[in-house]
Amino acid sequence: MLRKLYAWTLSLAGRKAAEVWLAVIAFVESSVFLVPADVLFVPMALARRERAYRYAFVATVSSVAGGIAGWLLGYYAYATIAAPVLEFYGKLEAFERLKAQVTEEQLNLLLVTSGLAHLPPIKIVTILAGVVHIKLWHFIVSAVIARGLRFYLLAFLLRRYGEAIQAFVEKRLGLILGAVAVLLVVLYVAYKMLLG
Template sequence: MIKKWKERIRRAADSEYALVFLCLTSFAESSFFIIPPDSLLTPMCLFDPKKWKKFAFFTTIFSVLGGVFGYGIGMFLFNEVAKPIINFYHLWDKFQYVEHLYRSYDFLVVFVAGLTPLPYKVFTIAAGVFKMNLLGFVFASLFGRGIRFYIEAFLVAKFGEEALEFLEKHFVFATIVIALVVVAGVLVYSLFLR
């Protein structure tokens, strides 16, 4: 089953509509869809490495736009739309934990969620539910999603199939390490260099 999905995704990534599929997937995954845009982004960078910046840019922008859509779901349609999405993915435990995090660290929470393989849609919807500052939400999403997608695209464009295989096998580990490095850098800067 997984092999068939990978094959379909690779075919989509190598089609003339690849960029359209990438934009739609990036938008949808940030608010209600389960397949991450990385699954299209990385093979597209493998097939056409010279366009990695373009692919990372569109993935980031459409992911953030999808995040704003998720924010709107949380703010205006929580009972009608957000609850069924959370129920469908069995994410109530995570949602309640996210509420606690938002009360203390809203910008950092969205940033880390955008950077890691955490279910980003939970965080976008939660940002709307808990009425996070929209501008702060957009900036946190741009930084988190942008860092993640640009690093992945660069690695695959630069190192090819080996990088793609590494990311497929160790995606969770790699994104957590990247998140920890970035958060550590932010903390060092804010504590010692400001």
Template sequence: MRLFSRLYRQVMMWAVHRHAPVYLSMTSFVESIFWPVPVDVMLAPMALAKPELAWRYASLATLFSVLGAVFGYLLGYALWEPLVEPFINTMGYQDKILLAQQWFSDWGVWVIFIASFTPIPYKVFTVTAGLLQMAFLPFVVISLVGRGMRFFLVSGLMVWGGVRMERKLIQYIDILGWLCVVAAVAAYLLLRH
């Protein structure tokens, strides 16, 4: 089934749209609060389609992701009981928040770097940092560093790989897409207990 090939073509059309930087900025902002789709899904094709703007796109993604993180922090800090906790309970994310609190206890501020750079859901940690009243300035600085490293790495790989990488990606996109789906389902089944 060639589902991911069609999706890739659609994403590449969006990547060259004149409003793509605005969409990237909005996606980066909301992804740090609640949005489940990683920014990389939009950033990578944009950097690949217009490599001369790759660093600008990485900068936008970093800036708006950290602004979203600040908003998430403020939600956890000021609106936990009336707004965030009911949402968490409705979505069944209580275990994720408890795990995030445990990670904060184990690793302190470094958990923000880990969550901001890796595929771990950053949004859980932005809200939890506010809930736990983590020192705000280190939260922002570490978020800038982690998110910046991640998004500049993604853009850099797209610039470096260029057309060769795109050809390979198109060749294997459906296999890679289905492998990601299988990995996500397996991770969900392993982590839901």
């Protein structure tokens, strides 16, 4: 099922309404959808490199709006809507464990790591932020920074280097952003250990 979903998402890049689809995919990725917006963003930015930053803007705004929807689901409709969605994806048990253990500081870190590198998936963190009642303005600022950094970095690389960087972006950028996310976690743990 995931391959079909991925292929369908990728097929949207060639359509006239690709920019609208990018907004839709970026929105639902941040709250309920399994396939990242990058799948659509990368071929679109390669096909029309002069629009890469415009696409980054659309993806960032839509992703943040989707994150707000995820936050609202967690805050107001966890039991009735969010929990069944998480159960559908087989993530409810892991989510419940995370919810029971996460501190506000750790959640702030997760907002950054999920926005940059999908560690953990952004939809999990947006819902979790609502469930644990992170202030909405704080959530929005974190999402704008993390998601904006991801999409604008992609736009910069694809606009500047074009197809020559495509394989790197598809295979290694996620690893690099993942490494940055892990580094942030390590720095956080080291900071906490130094404090006591």
